Structures are given as C-alpha cells and as structure tokens.
Amino acid sequence: xxxxxxxxxxxxxxxxxxxxxxxxxxxxxIQLAPRAFDVLVVLVQNNGSLVEKQDLIHRVWNDSFVxxxxxxxxISAIRKALNDKENGKYIKTVPxxxxxxxxxxxxxxxxxxxxxxxxxxxxxxxxxxxxxDEKPKVIxxxxxxxNAFAAVLVAVIIMxxxxxxxxxxxxxxxxxxxxxxxxxxxKLKKLTNSGSAFGAAIxxxxxxxxxxxxxxxxxxxxxxxxxxxxxxxxxxPSETSFSGITxxxxxxxxxxxxxxxxxxSVSSVYRMxxxxxxxxxxxxxxxxxxxxxxxxxxxxxxxxxxxxxETALMIANADGTGEQTISVRKSPDSFSTGKRPAFSPDGKTxxxxxxxxxxxxxxxxxxxxxxxxLKALTSEKWVALQDVIWLPDSDNLLLTAQDDxxxxxxxxxxxxxxxxxxxxxxxxxxxxxxxxxxxxDSGALLTTQSDAFNNIWIISNGDxxxxxxxxxxxxxxxxxxxxxxEGRIVYTSNASGNPNIFIMNAxxxxxxxxxxxxxxxxxxxxxxxxxxxxxxxxxxxTEQIWRMDIDGQNQRQLTFNxxxxxxxFSPDGKWIVYPTWQDKKAYLWKVSIDGGEPVxxxxxxxxxxNVSPDLKSIxxxxxxxxxxxxxxxxxxxxxxxxxxxxxxxQNTQPDSIRWSPDSRAVTYRCSRNNAVNFWLQPIGExxxxxxxxxxxxxxxxxxxxxxxxxxxxxxxxxxxxxILFSELK
Numbered sequence: 001x002x003x004x005x006x007x008x009x010x011x012x013x014x015x016x017x018x019x020x021x022x023x024x025x026x027x028x029x030i031q032l033a034p035r036a037f038d039v040l041v042v043l044v045q046n047n048g049s050l051v052e053k054q055d056l057i058h059r060v061w062n063d064s065f066v067x068x069x070x071x072x073x074x075i076s077a078i079r080k081a082l083n084d085k086e087n088g089k090y091i092k093t094v095p096x097x098x099x100x101x102x103x104x105x106x107x108x109x110x111x112x113x114x115x116x117x118x119x120x121x122x123x124x125x126x127x128x129x130x131x132x133d134e135k136p137k138v139i140x141x142x143x144x145x146x147n148a149f150a151a152v153l154v155a156v157i158i159m160x161x162x163x164x165x166x167x168x169x170x171x172x173x174x175x176x177x178x179x180x181x182x183x184x185x186x187k188l189k190k191l192t193n194s195g196s197a198f199g200a201a202i203x204x205x206x207x208x209x210x211x212x213x214x215x216x217x218x219x220x221x222x223x224x225x226x227x228x229x230x231x232x233x234x235x236x237p238s239e240t241s242f243s244g245i246t247x248x249x250x251x252x253x254x255x256x257x258x259x260x261x262x263x264x265s266v267s268s269v270y271r272m273x274x275x276x277x278x279x280x281x282x283x284x285x286x287x288x289x290x291x292x293x294x295x296x297x298x299x300x301x302x303x304x305x306x307x308x309x310e311t312a313l314m315i316a317n318a319d320g321t322g323e324q325t326i327s328v329r330k331s332p333d334s335f336s337t338g339k340r341p342a343f344s345p346d347g348k349t350x351x352x353x354x355x356x357x358x359x360x361x362x363x364x365x366x367x368x369x370x371x372x373x374l375k376a377l378t379s380e381k382w383v384a385l386q387d388v389i390w391l392p393d394s395d396n397l398l399l400t401a402q403d404d405x406x407x408x409x410x411x412x413x414x415x416x417x418x419x420x421x422x423x424x425x426x427x428x429x430x431x432x433x434x435x436x437x438x439x440x441d442s443g444a445l446l447t448t449q450s451d452a453f454n455n456i457w458i459i460s461n462g463d464x465x466x467x468x469x470x471x472x473x474x475x476x477x478x479x480x481x482x483x484x485x486e487g488r489i490v491y492t493s494n495a496s497g498n499p500n501i502f503i504m505n506a507x508x509x510x511x512x513x514x515x516x517x518x519x520x521x522x523x524x525x526x527x528x529x530x531x532x533x534x535x536x537x538x539x540x541x542t543e544q545i546w547r548m549d550i551d552g553q554n555q556r557q558l559t560f561n562x563x564x565x566x567x568x569f570s571p572d573g574k575w576i577v578y579p580t581w582q583d584k585k586a587y588l589w590k591v592s593i594d595g596g597e598p599v600x601x602x603x604x605x606x607x608x609x610n611v612s613p614d615l616k617s618i619x620x621x622x623x624x625x626x627x628x629x630x631x632x633x634x635x636x637x638x639x640x641x642x643x644x645x646x647x648x649x650q651n652t653q654p655d656s657i658r659w660s661p662d663s664r665a666v667t668y669r670c671s672r673n674n675a676v677n678f679w680l681q682p683i684g685e686x687x688x689x690x691x692x693x694x695x696x697x698x699x700x701x702x703x704x705x706x707x708x709x710x711x712x713x714x715x716x717x718x719x720x721x722x723i724l725f726s727e728l729k
Contacts, residue, residue, distance in 0.1 A: 006019045006109070006110055007019075007107055007108065007109055007110075008107075008108040008109075008110060009044050009045070009105050009106070009107055009108070010105070010106040010107075010108060011044070011047075011090075011103040011104060011105045011106070012103065013025050013026045014030075014082070015027075016040065016041065016044055018041045018045075021037060023037065023040070023081075030081050031081075032077065032078065032081055033074075033077060033427075033428035033429075035060060035074050036074040036077040036078050036081075036428070038059075038060045039056060039060055039071070039074045039075065039078060040078050042055075042056060042059050042060060043078075043091065043099060043100075043101040044101055044105055046101065047101045047102075047103070047105040048100065048101070048102065049100065050094055050097060050098055050099075050100050051098050051099055051100065051101075052097055052098040053071055053097070053098045053099075055098070056071055056098065056099075057071070060074075072495075072496050072498075073430050075091060075093075075099060076498060076518060077428060078091065079091055079518075080518075089102070089103060090102065090103045093516070186725045186726065186727055186728055187725070187726045187727050188723060188724070188725055189723070189724045189726065190449075190721060190722070190723055190724075191209065191224065191226070191229060191721070191722040191723065191724055192211075192721045192722045193721060194213065194721065195719040195720060195721060196213050196214050196215060196720060197211050197212075197213050197222075197448070197720060197721055197722050198211065198212065198213075198434070198435070198448045198450070198718075198720040198722075199211055199212045199242065199243060199244075199245050199435060199448065200245065200435060200437060200446050200447070200448055200722050201245045201246045201247055201254075201437040201446065202226075202247070202437045202438070202439050202444060202445075202446040202724075203247045203251055203274075203439070204247060204249055204250075204251050204439060204440035205251060205439070205440065206226070206439035206440070206441065206443060206444045207225065207226055207227065208223055208224060208225060208226060208247075208274070209223070209224045209226055209446055209722065209724075210222070210223050210224075210234075210245050210247065210254050210274075211224070211245065211722060212241075212242045212245060214241075215237070217239065217674055217675075217695070217696065218237035218238060218239055219237065219238055219239070219240065219241045219242055220233055220235050220236060220237045220238065221233070221234050221235040221242060221245065221254070221256065222234065223254075223274065223275075223276070224722075226724065232276075234254075234272070234275070234276035234277075235272075235276070235279070239674055240258050240259070241258070241259070242256045242257070242258050243256065243257045243258070243259075243267070243289055243338070244256055244257045244288070244289020244290060244340055245289075246289065246290065246291075246292065246340075246437070247274070248271075248292060248296050248318065249292050249293075249294060249295065249296035249440070250296045251274065252273070252274060253271050253272065253273060253274060254271070254272055254273075254274050255269060255270065255271050255290055255299075256269075256270055256279075256289075257269055257270070257286060257288075257289050257290070258270060267286050267287070268281050268283060268284045268285075268286065269281070269282055269283040269284075269286055269290055269301070269320065270282065271319075271320075282319055282320030283301075283316060283320035283323075285303060286301045286302070286303060287301075287302045287303055287304040287311075287337040287338065288301050288302035288337055288338055288339055288340055288341065289301070289338075289339075289340040290340070291340045291341045291342045291343055291350075292318075292343060293343040293347050294343065294345045294346075294347060295347070296318060297317065297318055298315050298316065298317060298318065298343075299315065299316060299318060299343075300313060300314065300315050300326070300341040300342075300343060300350050301314050301315075301316070301341065302314070302335055302336075302337050302339070302341065302352075304337050308330075309330055309331035310328050310329065310330050310331070311328070311329050311334050311335040311337065312325050312326075312327070312328045312329075312335075313325075313326045313327045313328075313335055313341060313350065313352060313367055313372075314326065315350075315369070326350065326367060326369060326372045327367045327372040327374055329354065329374075332355075332357040332358070333354070333355070333356055333357050334354055334355050335352050335353070335354045335365070336352070336353040336354055336355065336362065336385070339352070339353040339385070339386070339387070339388075340387065340388075342388050342389050342390055342397075343369070343390070344390050344394045345390055345392055345393075345394045346394045347369060348368065348369055348370070348394070349366050349367065349368060349369060349394070349417075350366070350367045350369050351364055351365070351366055351367075351377070351388045351390065351397060352364070352365045352366075352367060352388075353365070353385045353388060356376065361380075361381040361382055361383060362382045362383070362384070362385040362401075363376045363377065363378050363379075363380075363382075363385075364376075364377045364378040364385070364388055364397065364399060364415065365377060366417070376421070377415065377417065377421055378415055378421050378423055379421040379422070379423075380401070380403065380413075380421075380423045381403070382401040382402060382403055383402050383403070384401060384402035384410060385399060385400070385401045385402075386399075386400040386401070386410055386434055386435070387399055387400045387434070387435055387436045388436075389436045389437070389438055391438070391442055392442050394417075395416050395417050395418050396414060396415070396416045397414065397415055397416065398412060398413070398414055398426070398436055398438070398445075399412070399413050399414075399415065399423075399436070400412055400413070400432075400433050400434060400435070400436060400447075401413050401423075403425075409429065409430060409431055409432040409433075410432040410433055410434055410450075411425055411426070411427045411428065411429065411432075411433060412425075412426040412427045412433050412436070412447070413425050413426060414426050431449050431450060431451050432449070432450040432451070432452065433447045433448070433449060433450075433723070434447065434448045434450050434720075435447055435448045442728060443726065443727065443728055444724060444725065444726045444728065445724070445725040445726075445728060446722065446723070446724055446725075447722075447723050447725070448720050448721070448722060448723070449720070449721055449722075449723045450718055450719070450720045451474070451718070451719040451720075452474075452716060452717070452718055452719075453472055453473060453474050453716070453717040453718075453719070454473045454478075454479045454493075454700070454714050454715075454716055455469050455471060455472050455473060455697075455714070455715050455716075455717060456469070456470055456471040456473060456479065456481070456489070456491065456508070456712060456713070456714055457469050457470065457699075457712070457713050457714075457715055458470050458506060458507075458710055458711070458712055459691070459692060459710065459711040459712075459713070460709070460710050461709055461710070467692065467694075469715075470504075470506070470507055470508030471504065471508045471511070473493050473495055473714075474495060478492070478522065478700075478701065479491055479492055479493060479700075479701060479714045480492045480522055480523050480524060480701065480703075481524075481701070481702075481703040481712050481714070482524050482525045482526045482533075482703060483526065483703060483704070483705045483706050483710075483712070484503075484526045484530040484550070484706075485526075485528065485529065485530040485706055486530060487505075487506050487705065487706075487710075488503055488504065488505055488506065489503070489504055489505075489506060489712055490502070490503045490514075490524045490526055490533055491503075491504070491524070492521050492522060492524060496513060496516070498517070498518045498519075499519075499520050499521045499522070500513060500514070500515045500516060500517070500521055501513075501514045501515045501521050501524050501533065501535060501552070502514060503550075506705075506710065506712075513552075514533070514548070514551065514552030515548075515552055517539065519537050519538055519539035520536075520537060520538045520539075520543070521535055521536070521537050522535065522536040522537070522543075523535060523536045523566050523567060525567055525568055525569060525576075526550070527569050527573045527593070528569055528571065528572070528573040529573055530550055531549070531550060531573075532547050532548065532549060532550065532593065533547070533548055533549075533550060533552075534546065534547050534558070534567050534569070534576055534593075535548075535567075536563065536567065540557055540560075542561075543563060544557055544558070544559045544560065544561075544563060545557075545558045545559040545563060545567050545576060545578060545591070546558060547593065547595075556595065557595075558576065558591055558592075558593075558595045559578070559591055559598065561580065561598075563578050563579070563580050566578070566579065566655075568611060568613075569593075570590070570615055571613065571614060571615065573593065574592065574593055575590040575591065575592060575593065576590065576591050576592075576593060577589070577590045577601065577611055577615065578590075578591070579608070579609055582604070583604075585604030585605060586604065586605050586607065586608060586609055587600060587602065587603065587604055587605075588600070588601040588602035588605075588609055588611070588618075588637075589601060601637065602618075602637065602639075605620075607620035607621065607622065607654070608620060608621070608654040608655065610654075610657045610658070610659065610666075611637065611659075612637075612659045612663040613659055613661055613662075613663050614663045615637060616636065616637055616638075616663065617634055617635065617636060617637060617643075617663065618634070618635050618636075618637055619632055619633070619634055619657050619659065619666045620632070620633055620635070620654070620657070621633075621648075621652060621653075621654040621657060623650070629647065629650075630647070630648050630649065630650045630652055631645050631646060631647055631648065632645070632646045632648055632652075632657065632666060632668065632681065633645050634666075634683065644683055646666075646681050646686075646688070648668060648670060648679075648681075648688075649670040649671065649672060651670055651671045652668050652669070652670040653669065656668050656669035656670075658702065658703070658704065660680070660704060660708055661704050661705075661706060661707065661708040662708060664682060664683055664684070665680050665681060665682045665683060666680075666681050666683070667679065667680045667681070667691065667702070667704075668681070669699065669700075669702070671698075675693075675694060675695055675696075675698075676694070676698035676699060677690060677691065677692045677693060677694055677699065678690075678691040678692045678699060678702055678711070678713065679691060691711060692711075692713065694715065697715045697716060697717050698715065698716065699713045699714060699715050700714050700715070700716050701713065701714040702714070
C-alpha cells in the first residue's frame with residue numbers, strides 16, 4: 001500500500017495545514033475566509049521570496065479578473081489574524097510588486113494512509129467568479145505516523161463521532177447556532193446581472209423573490225420564480241422609489257413602503273397581490289418598512305415625531321388597522337428610522353436598530369412586545385447597521401453591519417439573546433451585503449450584493465459641459481478631498497482595503513498612496529503652503545487631529561480630546577480650526593500647527609458650524625419642521641445677529657455646506673426635480689446658481705480648488721445584484 005506525505009508549516013506558535021485547511025495558534029483554531037487562507041498558503045509556501053500580485057491571482061483566483069483591492073483585503077485579514085502590523089514581522093509589502101512572507105518557517109513532513117474519499121459536511125462552494133469546486137473534500141484524520149491498524153481504528157472512531165455530532169446538530173439544535181465556515185458550507189447563486197436590482201424579499205415557501213429595479217430614474221417591482229430565474233414586472237415604472245419589500249407570512253400579498261421622493265422621509269405602506277395588480281394604501285405616516293409577526297396577523301414599524309423629538313415603535317394589524325404604540329424613545333435616545341423592526345418567531349420580542357445617548361455607534365435593541373421593556377442587545381461599535389432578522393429558535397439573529405475598525409464593507413453578522421451581546425462576523429467579502437430575507441424554513445437567505453464606486457470628477461471654470469471623471473475609486477466608504485496650492489488633489493480612499501490617504505494630479509495621473517496602516521483616515525486638509533496635511537484618525541483610540549508632511553512622513557498627533565470632523569487651516573497656516581460636540585452642542589476650537597493647548601473660539605451652539613476661510617463668518621443650516629422651511633444662515637464668528645439668510649430645499653444636509661475660497665458665497669447639495677446637484681449662493685445676491693447638472697449617480701461630496709476655478713466632486717455608482725444563499729440547514 002503506497003503512502004503519501006503531507007506538509008505542515010510551523011512559524012512561531014502558528015501551525016498551517018494546507019491539506020486539511022487548518023490554521024492554529026498554540027493549538028487553538030484561527031478562522032480565515034477561504035480566499036484569505038489560500039493567499040496565506042501561497043505566501044508561506046514561498047517563504048522569503050517575493051510573490052507577485054499576478055502570481056497570487058493565478059494561483060488563488062485561477063486567473064479570473066480580480067481587482068487589486070480584493071488582494072489587499074485578503075492580506076489585511078491575514079495580518080489581523082496574525083496580529084501583524086503593516087509591513088510587520090510576517091508579511092512585507094513590496095510596493096507595486098507584491099508581498100513577501102518573512103517569518104522563519106519550518107516545514108514538517110508527516111506520513112499518511114492513502115486518501116479515502118469521504119464526503120465532508122461542507123457543500124460545494126461557489127466562488128465570486130461564478131466557478132464551483134466540484135471535487136468532494138476529503139476528511140483526513142491521521143496526524144502522526146501510525147500503523148495501518150491504528151490509523152483505521154482512529155478514522156472509524158472519528159467518522160462515527162462526526163456522524164453522531166451531525167445527527168445531534170440537525171435533530172436537536174437549530175442551524176442558527178453555528179455559522180463557522182459559513183461561506184464554505186452553503187451554496188451561493190447570483191440571481192441577477194443587471195447591476196440595478198435591489199431591495200429583495202424571498203417568499204415564505206422559498207419559491208419566489210420580489211425586488212425592485214431602477215432604470216433612467218424610474219423604479220419598478222418585479223417577481224422572480226427562483227427555480228427558473230424568470231422575472232415578471234408587477235408594477236409599472238414610476239418616479240416613486242420603493243423600500244421594505246416583503247411578503248406576508250401567508251404568502252398572499254406583497255407589502256412595500258413608498259415616499260414622494262422629494263423632501264421628507266415620511267412614507268406610506270401599500271399592499272398588493274403577489275400576482276400584481278393595483279396596490280392599496282393601508283397605512284400612512286410611517287418612517288420604516290414593516291416587519292411581520294410569524295402568524296402574519298401583525299406587523300411592526302417606526303413612526304417619528306420630530307417636533308417632540310420622539311421615535312416610536314408601533315404595531316398594527318395586517319390590514320393597517322389597530323395601531324398600537326409599544327415603546328417611545330425621546331432624543332437623544334432614538335430608534336433608527338428607515339430600518340425594519342423584526343418580530344421574533346415566538347412573537348414575544350421585537351428587535352430594532354437604535355442609538356443611545358452619548359454613543360456614536362449603533363446597537364441592536366430588543367423590545368418586549370407586551371410591555372415595551374427595552375434592552376440593548378449588542379455591544380459592538382457599529383458605524384452602520386442596515387438589517388436585523390431572527391432565526392427560527394427566537395434566540396439567534398442575523399444582521400448586516402459595518403464595524404468601526406476600518407470602515408470596510410457591510411457584512412453579515414450573527415448575535416444572540418443568550419450570547420451576552422457578543423457578535424460574530426459571518427461573511428468576509430469585499431462587497432457589501434444589504435438587506436436580509438429568510439425563507440420560512442430558514443433554508444434560503446436572500447440579500448443584495450452592492451459594489452460601490454466613488455468616482456472623482458472635475459468641473460473646470462464653472463462650465464457644466466467640462467465635467468469629466470478623473471478617477472474610478474472602488475471600495476465604497478466616504479471620499480474626502482483637499483487641493484494643494486499647486487493644483488494637486490489629496491483624497492481618502494478604501495481602494496487599498498483600508499481607509500488611507502492618497503495624492504494625485506488634477507487629471508487623475510500620478511496617484512500615490514501616502515499612508516499604509518489600517519486605521520481610519522478622514523477629512524484631510526492641505527496647509528496653505530502645501531507643506532503639511534492634517535487629518536482625522538483613530539490610531540490613538542478616539543478620533544483626533546494628526547499632522548504629517550505632504551509626502552506622508554512624520555505623523556504627529558495634535559489633539560487629545562475626541563473631535564468632530566472637518567478641520568481647516570487659518571489663512572496664515574499657523575492654526576487649525578475644528579469643532580467638537582458635547583451634550584448636543586458644538587464648540588469651536590483652534591490648535592497650533594505645532595500642537596499645544598487648544599483655544600476655544602466659540603462656546604456651545606446648537607448647529608454644525610461651517611467657518612469661512614477668512615475666519616470671519618459661520619454658515620449653518622436651520623430647519624423648521626413645523627413650518628416646512630429650511631434656511632442657511634450667516635452669522636459673525638465673533639458673535640452677533642444673523643446677517644444673511646437664504647431659503648434652501650428641505651433635503652439640504654448640514655455637512656454639505658461649503659464656503660467658496662474667497663468667502664463670498666456658500667455652496668450646498670440638494671435634490672431638485674429628482675436629481676441631486678450642487679448649488680452656489682452668493683452672499684450678496686438672492687438667487688442661487690446651479691453648479692452641476694447630473695441626472696444620475698448623485699454627487700455626495702465636493703471641494704473647491706484654492707483659486708476657485710475648479711470643483712472636484714465625488715459621484716457614487718452602485719452595482720447591485722441579488723444573491724441567494726441556499727442549503728443553510
């Protein structure tokens with residue numbers, strides 16, 4: 001009988017077993033996503049040698065088309081598992097070429113019995129490029145040289161034990177209690193390829209999916225038969241967007257929410273036959289999609305009272321009657337609007353997303369449906385929480401969230417009532433997962449995979465016809481920009497897998513990465529002499545202002561109390577002006593470019609201050625919800641009455657206000673005629689001027705060049721398609 005030899009790799013306290021796909025530290029298993037594991041194997045097997053990026057693509061992705069950011073994400077995950085800092089002890093980055101594994105690796109050869117094909121409990125894995133690994137995986141149980149009799153005996157014992165465990169797991173525990181190796185155990189199928197499908201729900205019987213599409217600024221709802229992937233349109237195209245599409249548990253109706261798509265977030269709930277036809281409005285003044293109880297008799301939703309500063313969790317009958325208030329949160333505590341509340345399968349608990357006073361992150365909250373008693377379930381510091389759904393045991397939940405480590409993509413997480421608030425990430429992908437919908441038997445999970453491109457555009461000399469794209473920036477996340485005196489652009493990007501700072505020419509050429517660590521970077525601002533860049537980072541724990549040279553060298557922390565975003569330089573470049581928030585009030589400060597004790601410029605105000613470049617005036621947004629009015633007001637920095645006031649659309653956001661470089665005008669972003677664009681309001685004139693004329697891919701951020709002749713802006717393009725995870729049980 002021929003024996004084969006397998007190789008194990010040891011370095012420090014780590015042991016890598018490529019054949020069994022096991023990675024441990026001091027004997028304890030370390031979880032790595034499949035791609036990250038494969039990348040680690042290639043690096044370790046080529047220890048000490050440069051592994052070029054193209055070689056990684058060839059060996060790990062089988063020469064499929066792969067964005068470079070995908071490689072960087074896997075490297076970042078490996079470094080995190082190894083507790084290895086950027087260019088640390090284990091993995092060295094060779095700029096523009098690839099990576100080198102630099103630890104002392106010992107290769108251990110172990111003899112084995114001949115392979116005996118034994119089907120594992122893992123299902124076939126469909127990869128991101130659509131190819132499936134159809135070779136059955138092999139369970140290899142022998143870890144040392146054994147004689148044939150002992151090896152067979154051990155193998156039989158292990159196989160019997162595994163069989164018993166699987167039987168016990170399937171028969172006694174719900175699937176939801178174990179999400180280890182989720183991506184390997186389930187089947188993944190991409191249902192659409194249009195790039196414009198989203199907001200999906202799966203029918204309780206798992207046979208249909210309802211979703212919406214957008215085309216030329218119009219929206220429609222479609223119904224897909226999952227067995228054939230054939231779809232039929234069930235609502236005509238409309239300028240009204242939909243949200244919260246869901247099936248009733250009885251499978252007879254489709255529910256959705258719709259707004260007027262103009263100035264507010266208040267929506268109405270509609271019900272229509274699953275087969276299509278006229279939709280009936282059954283409930284008004286809602287601020288979230290509806291979430292059904294398991295018996296289909298009631299649904300939960302949110303209602304906001306802005307005048308009172310309250311958000312209420314409500315329930316109603318399936319026909320919209322019998323409204324009942326379950327719990328009310330008063331500002332600064334809140335339930336998140338726009339997010340669907342979820343009934344537990346036993347109907348006793350409703351899970352919601354919300355924020356507690358004094359916290360700058362989101363939590364999953366649980367509310368007793370009988371008495372309204374509220375508890376905070378999760379302790380993770382999520383900067384984004386999109387969805388939460390229950391699994392059949394009424395203990396475990398799935399959710400989509402973005403953590404505060406590096407502002408990466410929204411991923412699927414699991415948490416439980418019995419787990420003490422702990423949460424575990426289930427997926428580790430480059431793309432976002434938005435929206436979760438589970439079939440009644442929990443065997444199929446439907447979600448939307450969203451790929452964001454934050455593209456940078458330049459508008460020269462105020463000519464709308466000269467708008468052109470200079471950079472395609474994949475990776476999502478906020479992109480902040482600042483211009484140098486010489487006309488170059490400093491910007492933030494997640495393209496490397498983490499939010500870092502880059503610099504490029506105004507035509508998009510000569511892109512250079514200035515920072516390479518894994519910490520958050522926001523709001524870079526270039527000094528008037530182009531010598532320094534100041535930025536906001538959490539590398540000291542809380543978000544502080546840091547300074548570095550224009551080439552990214554010599555980083556230095558300047559503030560030591562948590563700050564709000566958007567620092568700016570004084571005209572002489574000697575001071576940095578920035579706001580902080582405390583007890584719902586903004587305080588304006590300045591700190592020397594060389595550090596030192598901050599000096600307060602303005603005591604607490606109730607608005608977000610936007611300081612003019614000459615440090616003489618403040619622009620801020622004032623909303624009167626009752627009167628339905630929104631204004632931009634101008635006041636002196638030194639104090640005093642409002643000097644100018646301009647009416648703007650209600651959907652104007654405070655963080656979109658900018659001053660022109662000469663301090664003679666303010667600019668802002670708003671939606672008019674179903675299109676989001678930038679507008680300029682001269683201080684000495686009454687009428688605003690339109691700066692951009694984008695019909696799609698709305699702009700989300702912008703910045704003026706120093707001479708005021710060019711405007712750089714970020715436009716977001718979303719590629720969204722439906723993904724079905726099946727065979728979850």
